[in-house]
Amino acid sequence: MIIMLQPMIQNIIAKPKCNAFNCLQKPSPIGHCNRCSLDFCNTHRYIETHNCTNYNKDLEFKAHQAKIMSNKCVREKITKL
Ligand SMILES: [Zn+2]
Numbered sequence: 001m002i003i004m005l006q007p008m009i010q011n012i013i014a015k016p017k018c019n020a021f022n023c024l025q026k027p028s029p030i031g032h033c034n035r036c037s038l039d040f041c042n043t044h045r046y047i048e049t050h051n052c053t054n055y056n057k058d059l060e061f062k063a064h065q066a067k068i069m070s071n072k073c074v075r076e077k078i079t080k081l
């Protein structure tokens, strides 16, 4: 009986789950995100699907850069005309 019960107890104590919001799936062995240092299931292991904080920062930065670049292009076009 003791041998039978032990794995169950271990499951209750150490119950790793996906770190994505409201997700109860088991983390995937390859679901570790290097950007936010959290573990995710197969669905949420991509930075796009688990709303990675660092990824969002990257996006904001890229959007900001794109804005600057497009402004530059517009200004260059205007001065040429
Ligand atoms: Zn998940």
Ligand SMILES: [Zn+2]
Pocket: 033, 034, 035, 036, 037, 038, 047, 050, 051, 052, 053, 054
């Ligand atoms: Zn992440």
